[in-house]
Amino acid sequence: MNHELPVVFAIGATRAFGERVAAALAVELSAHEERLFEDGEQKTRPLANVRGRDVYVIHSLYADAGESANDKLVKLLLYVGALKDASAARVTAVAPYLAYARKDRKSKPRDPVATRYVAQMFEWVGTDYVVTLDVHNLAAFQNAFRCRAENLEAAPLFARHFASELHQGLFAIVSPDAGGIKRADAFRARMEAPLRAPVPMGFAEKHRSAGVVSIEAFVGDVAGRIVIVVDDLISSGTTMLRTAQMCRARGATQVYAVAAHASSPRGPTTCWRATRSTGSW
Secondary structure, three states: OOOOOOEEEEOHHHHHHHHHHHHHHOOOEOOEEEEEOOOOOEEEEEOOOOEOOEEEEEOOOOOOOOOOHHHHHHHHHHHHHHHHHOOEOEEEEEEOOOOOOOOOOOOOOOOOOHHHHHHHHHHHOOOOEEEEEOOOOHHHHHHHOOOEEEEEOOHHHHHHHHHHHOOOOOEEEEEOOHHHHHHHHHHHHHHHHHHOOOOOEEEEEEEEEOOEEEEEEEEOOOOOOEEEEEEEEEOOOHHHHHHHHHHHHOOOOEEEEEEEEEEEOOEEEEEEEEEEEOOOO
């Protein structure tokens, strides 16, 4: 056994993704056991020796047809705890989609701040490092964790895709709400480098109340341009849809929607997605 190589686990529905990660690292996924008891409680334990090892656990915390986000979060926390009890030297939790990251502040009296509570749970079980992808609010994420935490970005992949696929045309980058302006502006900067041309930016003004989304205003010139609407998460798709409709109404020739995390009728999945609309949404 080579103790210099990391030990990599992928639990639950993230196994297929974990196999691709392990292949890129030139290691094999380590074996583990998962059991579901009659009362719905679960047990997950490593079958490989992790004593003194650098361990990575890959488990994306999106809800799907088989497990809720709560189920997956508890499974990951218990597994990290089991690894620390088994004397792992360091445990890194890799959660490409981090559940409860959207509820990062009090928007109403007595609201929970779920991001902070989840961070405390990771710390309590002994997690050394948390890695996620395109977290909803980077500042809130960085401030919530006392252990080391890293946010990876899909923007470089998106920018390379569009720069290579769409060689000609005028572009505009649009944020579907004011809260995503920094994300869209960073993407705009990445697009300008390979295109060697200025790329303007716009944004929609979104209002959400009791789960109902309305787009009240739009800022930016998109007439005659290919529009790329950039967001971190597509949940129901309502915000993206209404933003795309506003862009089309203002003369956009094509509308692309990109998000690191997207939903399907069966539940959210973590993916890198580029969707084109050349007609009505």
